[in-house]
Amino acid sequence: MRLGFVTGPKPLIQKLVFHMQVSQIHTSTITQAIAYEILSIWGFDGFNKYAQRTALFYKKQRDLMLHYAKKWLTGLVEYNVPDCGLFLWIREIGRASCRERV
Helix, strand or coil: CCCCCCCCCHHHHHHHHHHHHHHHCCCCHHHHHHHHHHHHHHHHHHHHHHHHHHHHHHHHHHHHHHHHHHHHHCCCEEECCCCCCCCCCEEECCCCCHHHCC
């Protein structure tokens, strides 16, 4: 189960809501019931603490990945450090396309 929220300019949010409405109609009833029960028990503060613990866990994972990327990939690839999330977009130095590798 994935829950989330988004903030942004109203026109963007309206387009996102429309996309969600036509692409998945709604989440399953069981998922909604589970989310309701969890939030009823945890409340906003409990959910916020959970989200903070989860973010810290993924930050540690990201930092470990960056440590090894720096150790083993320096000079071979270029990448940006993600502000949030944990995935790297990697580009091999000296290659315009990965198709050369394939």
